[in-house]
Amino acid sequence: MKGEIISVGTELLLGQICNTDAQFISQESAEIGIDIYFHTAVGDNRYRLLDVLKIASERSDLIITTGGLGPTEDDLTKETIAQFLNLPMVEYEQAKSRVIEHFHSREMPSSNKKQWLFPEGSKLIPNRNGTASGCIIERDSKIFIVLPGPPNELQPMFKETVEPYLLSKKDKSGVIKSRVLKIFGLSESKTEEMIKDLIERQTNPTIAPLVGKGEVTLRITAKASDNNEALEMIEETEKMIRDRIGEYIYGIDNDTLPLAVGTMLINKNITISIAESCTGGNITNLLTDVSGISRSLILSEVTYSIDAKIKELGICPDVIEQFGAVSHETAMAMAKGIRKKAMSDIGLSVTGIAGPDSVEDKPVGLFYIGISSLYGDKTYEFNSKGNRLWIKNFASLAALNELRKYLIKYM
Amino acid sequence: MKGEIISVGTELLLGQICNTDAQFISQESAEIGIDIYFHTAVGDNRYRLLDVLKIASERSDLIITTGGLGPTEDDLTKETIAQFLNLPMVEYEQAKSRVIEHFHSREMPSSNKKQWLFPEGSKLIPNRNGTASGCIIERDSKIFIVLPGPPNELQPMFKETVEPYLLSKKDKSGVIKSRVLKIFGLSESKTEEMIKDLIERQTNPTIAPLVGKGEVTLRITAKASDNNEALEMIEETEKMIRDRIGEYIYGIDNDTLPLAVGTMLINKNITISIAESCTGGNITNLLTDVSGISRSLILSEVTYSIDAKIKELGICPDVIEQFGAVSHETAMAMAKGIRKKAMSDIGLSVTGIAGPDSVEDKPVGLFYIGISSLYGDKTYEFNSKGNRLWIKNFASLAALNELRKYLIKYM
Incomplete structure (x- = not known):
């Protein structure tokens, strides 16, 4: 369909x-x-809506409309569909009693009467949360489903009445299921290059890359006769992808990097402290979006100035003098310093240049990540392009991703 | 048009x-x-996109497309428009150097080459935040504007290149100008209530309230014969609104609370330090979005645990014991503590309960803000509704707004 x-x-x-x-x-x-x-959106205009209905009914079997079922003059969806299908509008008792019940003791504006008129032959779709009933019209092997606009009305109507109806109608050729793989550390084009043959070979499931904010996602979509079969097909394809780029995949579907890392910290009972410079508190902000993180996060400091790095984190001024505030060495000293001060299992740090001005003759977008724990001290260098907000966001995600990999490898 | x-x-x-x-x-x-x-949405499918382009070009003069400009195979918008308009795809040097510059030292996947091919005769739309340049094509008195999908790329491209272009093209029957007043601390319905008569009386300019993320905006839109006249009309209406609710208006148009506060701090040469608890670094994160804030921001700490509040901020344990970690008294002690430690002009603090669980028998959504400086110590109590992310965001904006009012009043 x-x-x-x-x-x-x-x-x-x-x-x-x-x-x-x-x-x-x-x-x-x-x-x-x-x-x-x-999808088409059209204004509250009878003639343009007629045109859109004509186009839709020429190319589709199922047409679902939303909006335009209210009592006011510019609500004209039902009337226009009736005109398009050449059907008279008739009263529906069930809809009438719903409207009258709604107004019970209050006076009902006479315009509300149109809310119980529907194209002849409609099946009503009850609306628990408003006076606008919807309707289903079957005509010339086309199905029209007419729903109100407010999401709190439409959503239960769709789930309770429309979905069971559609399931009863649709050809029994199967289901579509998809899973999204979340990737960090590979560009969209690099991702595609690394699995190009899989993308090209596969027609079911399909594999589609998509670029997000500093991240890439891969959507695997399978058509099958039932959910289990679809799931098996997805998992088989997912395995082939993971064999190639598994180390870059941090989660699926609604996972986020902060959620993935935060959950690992909480579940493994690992405490952490964070020293941020160019990310300006964003790493901590992202991590504290995760409920329950207060059990792991001991302390975080934004040590923007060199003074604060020395005073708060106990970094030896010589280190900054010799290597600069944006360096492997300073990143390491920051991670060690905050860890020692907070007495946490892990110390995480970022120092870099978010711009717009460069610092120490080093380029905007350069940043270093430091991770310190009993299991070893590591630093990582990154170069990114973009404006200040982009660099802050990217450096924050990069730090969380390195921490994720560190946790998997060492802890 | x-x-x-x-x-x-x-x-x-x-x-x-x-x-x-x-x-x-x-x-x-x-x-x-x-x-x-x-509006039409269509999938990554050449034939359906061709059909949609045909329908659109029969009924509209201006066709704006979004999406499908990436380097991958299913990105086919430019190619399909070229096919529809019967134009060859040709190389554009400016787009080429943008892509090559983006990859500089890294290896560029060969698929990215398609990002410098455009329908012949296109004017390019530069993209500051990605490799996908857009383009404008004028053909048979129709205008095609082709933009990438990611909002952080599309939005500046539209504002910086497309809007001036469209303004130069559209019929000169007058101008429409608008200004947005940014409001914090009033709900949408309260805002509307306080200026209801103005909204109802005005037909030109119109006044339209809109609710945003924890904020409310009022858009004043004037139609006039020229820019100056429109501006005068807007300013007259703005004055009437400010006479009623001026204290809640923190800025206009693209202003944000962090930008308003950050700019005040930088311009007044005031240093600040921040102690966050329930906001988890978000205040500092928002403030460090402002370029040049490193001159003002000395130090920020996220002291999530009671231990960190005592050890890092020197808060007397008795204060927390007696009044709780979420209290006027603890907020004040945090603001004083961070200010003393950082030797900054101002200390700002927030302590509260972001949820999902309540703390100290106090409700989720309760939070206190503390501000300390030579000009006086203040605390503020708030109760907000919503989930963890909403409360974090609202408490962060509330703290910035109280700081804004404090700076205006005392410094």
């Missing part, structure tokens, strides 16, 4: 709201194996 | 990301008086 979503509402075209309804319906549809091929 | 947006990417149709690009472009277009009539 080829599906598409038409979202009706001028507020979408003015950018006043984001089209989260289309995202939600797409996610849910993918879960139950319905392919969505297009 | 009739415009529409085509977003290319299978990830949109699977619901893996929300179409924030379409929202952003719609907002910005409305600001400069360009009407957007349709």
